[in-house]
Amino acid sequence: MPAWLTLLIVFLLLMAEPALPLLGMLFPSQTALMASGVLAHHGALQLPSAVTMAVLGAPAGHVIGHLVGRRWGPRLVANLPAGVTGSPGYRAALHTVGACSARAVLLGRFNAVLRTLVPVLCGAVGVPWARFVGLSLLGSLLWAPGCVAVGTVAGGSWQKWGGSGVLAAGGAVLLLTSSLPMPLSYLRSRKTQANAPLITAG
Numbered sequence: 001m002p003a004w005l006t007l008l009i010v011f012l013l014l015m016a017e018p019a020l021p022l023l024g025m026l027f028p029s030q031t032a033l034m035a036s037g038v039l040a041h042h043g044a045l046q047l048p049s050a051v052t053m054a055v056l057g058a059p060a061g062h063v064i065g066h067l068v069g070r071r072w073g074p075r076l077v078a079n080l081p082a083g084v085t086g087s088p089g090y091r092a093a094l095h096t097v098g099a100c101s102a103r104a105v106l107l108g109r110f111n112a113v114l115r116t117l118v119p120v121l122c123g124a125v126g127v128p129w130a131r132f133v134g135l136s137l138l139g140s141l142l143w144a145p146g147c148v149a150v151g152t153v154a155g156g157s158w159q160k161w162g163g164s165g166v167l168a169a170g171g172a173v174l175l176l177t178s179s180l181p182m183p184l185s186y187l188r189s190r191k192t193q194a195n196a197p198l199i200t201a202g
Contacts, residue, residue, distance in 0.1 A: 003045050007053045010036050014057030014144070017116055019064035024116040029058075030147055037151020047152065054144035058109070062119045062136040069123020076120070097121045102135055109139035 010032045017024040033054050040047040069076075097104045101122060108114030122132050 003049070006036070006039065006045060007049055010050070011053045011057040011060075014054065015061040015064065018061040018119040019068065020116075024061075025112055029115070030112065033144060033147035034151035034154065037148040037153075038155035039151075040148070041152045041155030047148075050148050051145050054148050055140055058140035058144045059133070059136045062105075062140070063133065065116075065119025066123040066127075066129070066132055066136075069120035070126075071123075073120065073124025076124075097125055097127065101127045101131065105132065105135040106139045106142075109143040 013027050013029045013032045017027045017029045020027075036045055036050040036054070037047075039045040040050045097118060104114070104118050105122065108118035119132075119136070
């Protein structure tokens with residue numbers, strides 16, 4: 001496959017993931033970034049080009065997702081099952097995005113589900129455009145080059161440590177970075193609910 005086509009595929013995967021609500025969860029953007037790092041180590045791709053496509057594709061998808069949320073957010077919500085929109089978790093997610101948009105955008109970049117939903121929810125609840133773009137750029141600069149770097153290190157260690165060892169280490173790192181924000185957010189919300197004053201009927 002030509003190098004330009006490989007870079008284009010990586011860019012499109014990054015852009016489509018948050019631009020297509022729910023369906024975007026099926027796109028392996030983080031895996032594509034790591035694969036580009038492996039290819040860069042072996043000379044199939046230029047490392048600056050791989051990093052550039054990563055940094056450009058990630059915020060581009062966030063911008064499109066935000067626009068989708070602003071334009072079709074209510075319609076998308078209307079098509080969701082009542083069990084989802086009526087659940088406490090969904091209402092808490094909307095509140096968190098509206099009240100703590102910075103944390104949602106930055107931490108959401110490191111989780112596959114949140115990467116898809118947060119931009120659309122930010123657009124739906126009206127998170128200011130300039131604030132969202134700035135946070136998205138910051139999160140992209142932290143996440144995308146880091147994934148490429150992990151792939152580059154994995155490519156360099158492949159023959160030394162063996163394929164299974166590299167895959168196991170890489171899988172553990174990805175599991176921790178992608179799953180940690182969700183339990184932390186859950187524990188924080190539980191603590192907030194426990195400390196909230198009880199309202200009783202008079």
